[in-house]
Amino acid sequence: MHMNIPSCYSFAIASLAPLLAPLRLRSAATAFRSVSYHPAPAGSIRTSVCVGNSLISNKSPTSLRMMSYWNRETSQPTSKFEGPITKEARILALCDPSDAYNKPLYDGPLPEGSKLLAVGSSLADFDQESIIVQDPNVIFVSHPKARGPLVELLNKFPSVEWVHTRSAGVDFIASDGLFSSPVQLTNAKGMFSSTLAEYCMMACAYFAKDLPRLMRQKNDVKWEQYPVLEIRGSTLGVVGFGDIGRASAKLAKAYGMKVLGLKRSIPESFSDPYCDEMYDMSGLLELVKKSDYILISTPLTEQTRGLISKEVLKHCKKTAVIINVGRGPIIDEEALIEALANGDIKGAGLDVMTVEPLPKDSQLWKLDNVLLSPHNMDMTLSFMRESTEFFIDENLPRFVRGIDLLNPVDKSAGY
Amino acid sequence: MSMILSRALGRHYAGDLSKLTTLAVANSRSSRLRHSGRKKVELASLSSSRSISGSSEMQKKAWDTQADEYKFWNREESRSGQAQMVLDMSPDSIQKEARILCLSAADDAANKPLLDKLPFGSRLLHVGSQSTDFPDELIDESPNVLFVSPSCPHARLILPLVLAKFPTIEWIHVRSAGIDFLESDELPYVGKKGIIMTNAKGQFSSSLAEYVMMACSYFAKDIPRLLKNKDSKIWDEFEIQELRGRTMGIVGYGDIGRAAAKLASVFGMKIIALRRNPEKSEFDPVCDEVLGTGRLSLQKLMSVSDYVVCSAPSTVETRGMVNADAFKASKKNQVFINLGRGPVVDEDALVEALQNGTLRGAALDVFATEPLPTDHALWDLDQVLISPHNMDRTATFMHEATEFFVNENLPRFMLGHSLLNPVDVSLGY
Numbered sequence: 001m002h003m004n005i006p007s008c009y010s011f012a013i014a015s016l017a018p019l020l021a022p023l024r025l026r027s028a029a030t031a032f033r034s035v036s037y038h039p040a041p042a043g044s045i046r047t048s049v050c051v052g053n054s055l056i057s058n059k060s061p062t063s064l065r066m067m068s069y070w071n072r073e074t075s076q077p078t079s080k081f082e083g084p085i086t087k088e089a090r091i092l093a094l095c096d097p098s099d100a101y102n103k104p105l106y107d108g109p110l111p112e113g114s115k116l117l118a119v120g121s122s123l124a125d126f127d128q129e130s131i132i133v134q135d136p137n138v139i140f141v142s143h144p145k146a147r148g149p150l151v152e153l154l155n156k157f158p159s160v161e162w163v164h165t166r167s168a169g170v171d172f173i174a175s176d177g178l179f180s181s182p183v184q185l186t187n188a189k190g191m192f193s194s195t196l197a198e199y200c201m202m203a204c205a206y207f208a209k210d211l212p213r214l215m216r217q218k219n220d221v222k223w224e225q226y227p228v229l230e231i232r233g234s235t236l237g238v239v240g241f242g243d244i245g246r247a248s249a250k251l252a253k254a255y256g257m258k259v260l261g262l263k264r265s266i267p268e269s270f271s272d273p274y275c276d277e278m279y280d281m282s283g284l285l286e287l288v289k290k291s292d293y294i295l296i297s298t299p300l301t302e303q304t305r306g307l308i309s310k311e312v313l314k315h316c317k318k319t320a321v322i323i324n325v326g327r328g329p330i331i332d333e334e335a336l337i338e339a340l341a342n343g344d345i346k347g348a349g350l351d352v353m354t355v356e357p358l359p360k361d362s363q364l365w366k367l368d369n370v371l372l373s374p375h376n377m378d379m380t381l382s383f384m385r386e387s388t389e390f391f392i393d394e395n396l397p398r399f400v401r402g403i404d405l406l407n408p409v410d411k412s413a414g415y
Numbered sequence: 416m417s418m419i420l421s422r423a424l425g426r427h428y429a430g431d432l433s434k435l436t437t438l439a440v441a442n443s444r445s446s447r448l449r450h451s452g453r454k455k456v457e458l459a460s461l462s463s464s465r466s467i468s469g470s471s472e473m474q475k476k477a478w479d480t481q482a483d484e485y486k487f488w489n490r491e492e493s494r495s496g497q498a499q500m501v502l503d504m505s506p507d508s509i510q511k512e513a514r515i516l517c518l519s520a521a522d523d524a525a526n527k528p529l530l531d532k533l534p535f536g537s538r539l540l541h542v543g544s545q546s547t548d549f550p551d552e553l554i555d556e557s558p559n560v561l562f563v564s565p566s567c568p569h570a571r572l573i574l575p576l577v578l579a580k581f582p583t584i585e586w587i588h589v590r591s592a593g594i595d596f597l598e599s600d601e602l603p604y605v606g607k608k609g610i611i612m613t614n615a616k617g618q619f620s621s622s623l624a625e626y627v628m629m630a631c632s633y634f635a636k637d638i639p640r641l642l643k644n645k646d647s648k649i650w651d652e653f654e655i656q657e658l659r660g661r662t663m664g665i666v667g668y669g670d671i672g673r674a675a676a677k678l679a680s681v682f683g684m685k686i687i688a689l690r691r692n693p694e695k696s697e698f699d700p701v702c703d704e705v706l707g708t709g710r711l712s713l714q715k716l717m718s719v720s721d722y723v724v725c726s727a728p729s730t731v732e733t734r735g736m737v738n739a740d741a742f743k744a745s746k747k748n749q750v751f752i753n754l755g756r757g758p759v760v761d762e763d764a765l766v767e768a769l770q771n772g773t774l775r776g777a778a779l780d781v782f783a784t785e786p787l788p789t790d791h792a793l794w795d796l797d798q799v800l801i802s803p804h805n806m807d808r809t810a811t812f813m814h815e816a817t818e819f820f821v822n823e824n825l826p827r828f829m830l831g832h833s834l835l836n837p838v839d840v841s842l843g844y
Binding site for chain 1: 491625626632633638642644645648650651652658659794805806809
């Protein structure tokens with residue numbers, strides 16, 4: 001199995017990696033090569049592969065890319081980073097200074113070789129003269145209105161090489177300015193997956209056991225037995241089989257569901273124990289036709305905006321339930337509301353909406369067959385702090401040692 | 416007879432006889448069920464084509480019908496149709512005819528498989544809901560099988576009368592999992608007369624496991640708050656809890672408990688289980704800890720569990736088992752889920768624990784009195800999820816339970832083989 005390469009071989013492969021650039025080899029080297037968008041500066045030495053990045057074998061054997069990604073449930077925290085520190089990390093935090101989740105960053109201690117220069121929510125908050133002489137090279141972003149300020153910071157401080165976002169979605173900072181700049185971008189992929197998978201199964205059960213009916217009957221003090229649906233044997237269609245999709249598929253398989261998946265591009269000889277059939281984008285209608293529960297777990301990109309259109313909704317089963325944990329604009333919200341109101345689909349579980357907070361005049365508030373949550377189904381007590389800690393404990397030590405960073409974002413793809 | 420049986424079975428359990436004998440030794444009651452988890456898989460995958468031959472002594476040893484895997488049925492895991500296949504292949508292996516009486520409500524739709532699809536060698540003599548519904552002439556036909564459905568009103572009073580009228584009955588099959596609806600002073604005589612009783616254990620487990628996870632998420636993600644906010648059009652981003660890392664305690668670790676544990680463990684929960692025979696679950700990969708019965712065990716379970724699932728049957732031993740003392744030991748913010756039988760829990764103590772905040776909430780599918788009386792305190796408690804004993808009620812569940820009788824146990828009865836899901840009448844489950 002590719003995954004179990006002993007670290008000494010990994011070392012050899014990693015140091016040869018630059019030479020193997022043009023070749024698509026099925027080896028650990030490929031994993032690192034194909035996701036390193038920022039070519040190592042000339043003269044830097046990749047001294048070793050982090051031993052802590054060994055993921056447990058229940059990952060798909062063919063998803064070698066996954067070795068470069070963090071999964072909160074299966075990845076082991078790195079206890080020791082090998083190799084000398086080759087550069088300093090000088091960090092600007094584009095964040096709300098009062099954001100308690102960032103305390104580990106603001107208060108420290110930060111790993112050896114890193115220091116926080118300043119915190120601010122816009123360019124005006126940063127004292128440009130004093131900062132520019134300190135050569136900031138890292139920006140940590142968590143402020144929701146960071147899109148414009150980030151580009152301004154990149155323009156003002158061209159020494160920045162790396163931008164890390166505290167969230168998984170990068171749509172909130174997507175811009176031409178960011179994507180055309182040479183900086184490396186990393187994010188919090190894999191931090192929130194299992195919680196969202198729990199929400200997915202809860203949404204399925206909400207409709208299968210008709211929880212709204214239970215609540216109504218309780219309100220009316222009525223004892224009336226009615227038949228419930230089994231989740232076992234039904235089909236879950238996962239649109240966007242990434243980390244969140246896969247975590248949900250894992251639970252769905254345990255329930256005895258059939259799982260259909262959809263990915264933008266399917267690697268050769270793809271196989272995954274948690275997915276029975278995998279489709280690419282051209283198979284969306286077919287997937288939707290066959291699914292009893294449809295999970296939308298793609299990121300928001302130009303390709304996925306409006307993906308679940310009126311046309312797609314027409315192909316859904318009348319008993320279908322749509323669950324959205326990706327981003328609101330992936331679904332045509334007007335068309336969805338119409339389908340729900342007309343009974344063309346059975347119901348929807350929505351944790352994300354086109355406009356958040358949801359405007360009071362939206363019909364979604366009033367539809368009986370909608371389970372609404374205010375984009376909080378991954379908001380555990382610890383989640384954002386854990387994400388900040390991931391930046392501090394995993395990626396910062398890698399940066400200062402010149403090791404490949406985890407969770408690289410493909411700027412051309414937008415996620 | 417046993418040669419035919421063995422040759423017939425040999426096609427499906429073809430394999431090294433010595434391997435089977437080893438398994439049998441390993442599985443005998445006196446030794447640990449060390450291979451129990453793997454045993455079914457091993458038998459199914461034995462690839463050698465040498466068929467089993469040998470005396471019936473070897474047969475009995477090779478297939479220890481006392482081991483749990485062979486005694487009990489699980490709808491998701493057990494392989495169906497084996498006994499029927501044997502019958503189909505060699506009808507002359509039938510040892511005895513099945514002459515069936517059905518005790519149920521007259522219009523019970525789930526009797527359909529009894530009316531339509533009985534295997535060759537069995538006959539349905541009559542359906543009735545009282546002893547007098549069965550004509551006296553039937554006594555001459557020597558009915559030997561009684562199929563009892565919980566749809567029969569006052570079944571606990573009628574059953575002894577039917578048995579007295581038809582002394583040739585040797586086997587009673589109950590269509591539900593719970594047999595508490597048959598409890599009476601006369602019931603123990605069933606065991607003494609040598610009548611075998613079987614039930615529908617394992618028929619409903621996966622639906623109930625789905626309900627368990629829904630009930631846990633209901634509180635972890637605070638569905639009541641979501642619904643209230645939706646009603647008032649309030650956008651309130653509150654923090655939710657994960658199930659991952661939490662502990663689920665299962666009181667009464669039978670088929671339903673195990674199905675719930677399997678799901679919960681995939682969610683990343685820790686499982687602590689309580690059952691009368693803890694050694695049977697010693698090597699259960701899904702349990703982190705198994706406890707026996709006893710006041711201290713229950714207290715321990717209550718003190719470490721974030722979510723408690725009560726899936727025990729209602730028997731003399733379990734009645735009122737989860738009482739005020741148990742709730743006193745409850746972990747902070749515990750959620751209590753009952754899907755076994757209402758009487759296992761002291762309902763007053765439960766209401767008290769909910770009202771004084773000992774428990775964060777409860778999800779109840781079963782109650783001491785059903786339907787739940789409209790003036791019962793539980794209706795008014797916001798933190799209680801009430802369902803009308805329907806969380807296993809899929810559209811087909813009762814049909815499937817009847818089909819289990821028709822497809823699995825009837826053929827076994829006719830072949831003279833051990834029946835699945837034996838009930839210990841003295842224990843009550």
